Amino acid sequence: MNAPKPALPPVLQLEQVVRHRAGRPAVRDLSLDLQGGQVLGLLGVNGAGKSTTLSMIAGALRPDSGAIYLQGEDFSEHPELARRVIGWLPEGAPLWPELTVREHLEAHGRLRGIQGAHLIEARDAVLERLELTDLSRRLAGVLSQGQRQRLGLACALLHRPALLVLDEPANALDPVQVVALRKLLRELAADGTAVILSTHQLAEVTAVCDRVAILHEGTLRHDAPLHADHHDALEKTFFDIAVAGRAQAA
Numbered sequence: 001m002n003a004p005k006p007a008l009p010p011v012l013q014l015e016q017v018v019r020h021r022a023g024r025p026a027v028r029d030l031s032l033d034l035q036g037g038q039v040l041g042l043l044g045v046n047g048a049g050k051s052t053t054l055s056m057i058a059g060a061l062r063p064d065s066g067a068i069y070l071q072g073e074d075f076s077e078h079p080e081l082a083r084r085v086i087g088w089l090p091e092g093a094p095l096w097p098e099l100t101v102r103e104h105l106e107a108h109g110r111l112r113g114i115q116g117a118h119l120i121e122a123r124d125a126v127l128e129r130l131e132l133t134d135l136s137r138r139l140a141g142v143l144s145q146g147q148r149q150r151l152g153l154a155c156a157l158l159h160r161p162a163l164l165v166l167d168e169p170a171n172a173l174d175p176v177q178v179v180a181l182r183k184l185l186r187e188l189a190a191d192g193t194a195v196i197l198s199t200h201q202l203a204e205v206t207a208v209c210d211r212v213a214i215l216h217e218g219t220l221r222h223d224a225p226l227h228a229d230h231h232d233a234l235e236k237t238f239f240d241i242a243v244a245g246r247a248q249a250a
């Protein structure tokens with residue numbers, strides 16, 4: 001009889017993560033994990049702690065306490081894991097205006113140790129996937145907002161990360177591109193990529209996520225599976241948490 005395969009560790013694991021900003025708690029005691037192939041929607045009102053959480057996962061901010069594990073390894077002991085394991089689209093897709101679209105992708109690839117023919121192949125594949133091939137020689141500084149967003153996504157995807165961390169990925173995309181993005185995220189998940197996606201658009205969450213987490217004042221208030229037909233239930237849960245939080249604060 002074959003021995004059972006050892007279970008893979010979660011792609012991402014947060015254990016009691018705490019982070020203060022400007023002396024106030026921004027994320028409190030946050031624990032969650034994410035398996036390959038899962039798409040987690042992260043919701044919360046303004047200031048709930050979503051971007052702070054994503055920045056810690058991507059390695060741009062350090063937790064004050066608690067631990068983050070990537071593929072079972074302690075991130076604080078192996079910060080270099082971020083470059084290999086994570087693709088990050090920060091809020092607003094920051095870019096270098098004086099570099100062209102293809103130069104951005106080549107720079108991102110080199111930072112991750114991809115070179116030569118592999119780099120060209122990876123670059124051209126994401127250019128095509130994000131419908132940027134015709135813009136590849138254009139300077140980032142003259143791209144439209146939606147085109148910038150797609151370039152940010154292309155940079156995040158270039159090295160085929162196991163975990164995609166996306167802050168408002170549908171921002172500034174036109175409706176055709178929004179639908180294309182949903183399809184892309186579902187395809188990546190089907191290939192085993194874990195995705196964590198922060199947004200204010202409940203419709204984006206119900207369209208692509210199979211799980212939803214809601215943060216309020218830095219605390220995880222809800223973490224449950226989600227089905228595409230549960231939009232109304234999600235809206236009710238979100239408003240219950242947001243409105244109750246406001247009433248308590250008043």
Ligand SMILES: Nc1ncnc2c1ncn2[C@@H]1O[C@H](COP(=O)(O)OP(=O)(O)OP(=O)(O)O)[C@@H](O)[C@H]1O
Pocket residue numbers: 021022025026044045046047048049050051052053
């Ligand atoms: N650079 C910063 N310096 C000081 N405080 C910050 C900074 N960035 C965020 N904060 C504070 O940390 C808390 C969490 O903010 P965060 O940006 O993580 O929330 P968010 O859920 O992403 O909000 P939004 O939906 O408005 O983008 C807020 O109280 C915010 O004021």
